[in-house]
Amino acid sequence: NAGVTQTPKFRILKIGQSMTLQCAQDMNHNYMYWYRQDPGMGLKLIYYSVGAGITDKGEVPNGYNVSRSTTEDFPLRLELAAPSQTSVYFCASSLGQRNSYEQYFGPGTRLTVT
Amino acid sequence: QQQVKQSPQSLIVQKGGISIINCAYENTAFDYFPWYQQFPGKGPALLIAIRPDVSEKKEGRFTISFNKSAKQFSLHIMDSQPGDSATYFCAASMTPWETSGSRLTFGEGTQLTVNP
Numbered sequence: 724n725a726g727v728t729q730t731p732k733f734r735i736l737k738i739g740q741s742m743t744l745q746c747a748q749d750m751n752h753n754y755m756y757w758y759r760q761d762p763g764m765g766l767k768l769i770y771y772s773v774g775a776g777i778t779d780k781g782e783v784p785n786g787y788n789v790s791r792s793t794t795e796d797f798p799l800r801l802e803l804a805a806p807s808q809t810s811v812y813f814c815a816s817s818l819g820q821r822n823s824y825e826q827y828f829g830p831g832t833r834l835t836v837t
Numbered sequence: 838q839q840q841v842k843q844s845p846q847s848l849i850v851q852k853g854g855i856s857i858i859n860c861a862y863e864n865t866a867f868d869y870f871p872w873y874q875q876f877p878g879k880g881p882a883l884l885i886a887i888r889p890d891v892s893e894k895k896e897g898r899f900t901i902s903f904n905k906s907a908k909q910f911s912l913h914i915m916d917s918q919p920g921d922s923a924t925y926f927c928a929a930s931m932t933p934w935e936t937s938g939s940r941l942t943f944g945e946g947t948q949l950t951v952n953p
Binding site: 727754756758763764765766767768771781813815817819824825826827828829830831 | 843882926930939941943
């Protein structure tokens with residue numbers, strides 16, 4: 724049971740480039756989330772999904788897109804990368820059932836945009 | 838605006854001491870308050886959580902104290918150990934989970950250092 728996996732671990736992008744951050748979970752969780760973590764700012768929710776085919780914006784969605792075609796995968800797409808998107812990105816998942824709120828986080832992707 | 842304010846930003850404690858981290862929230866609809874622990878280079882992991890129907894929850898050396906009227910909650914780490922050195926995040930969420938998506942609003946984080 725791998726839990727939540729993220730690839731790549733590190734990436735350097737040039738301004739204007741695009742990339743997809745991959746996230747997968749093998750716990751059959753319904754809910755999945757993307758956060759970004761900046762120093763001293765905590766974790767900010769970018770997008771989340773309550774099931775395959777259903778996604779919604781979080782606090783800071785601008786510059787990002789997501790899709791959820793399967794229960795297991797929740798990729799995050801960055802279009803036209805900007806220096807402001809330099810951050811550590813975490814994917815998380817939760818069961819999505821009553822009284823089961825714990826979110827399980829992946830190891831993160833450190834992205835630098837220069 | 839749904840905010841969770843956390844303090845202090847950093848905390849240094851001697852081994853065996855008590856570490857106390859505080860959080861305050863604004864949205865009275867929040868009804869689930871977890872604390873997450875994050876080690877360098879790792880994702881956060883759930884440490885302990887509380888619902889507002891109780892004022893305190895204890896798990897080993899970790900205790901959450903909850904004050905609903907003041908809209909505050911805190912994490913107490915008793916007998917702090919060097920292995921507790923990590924960043925701690927408080928968070929809040931609301932039910933019903935069907936509409937909230939169990940979304941968490943996080944505090945800014947506290948970097949705890951426990952000196953040997």
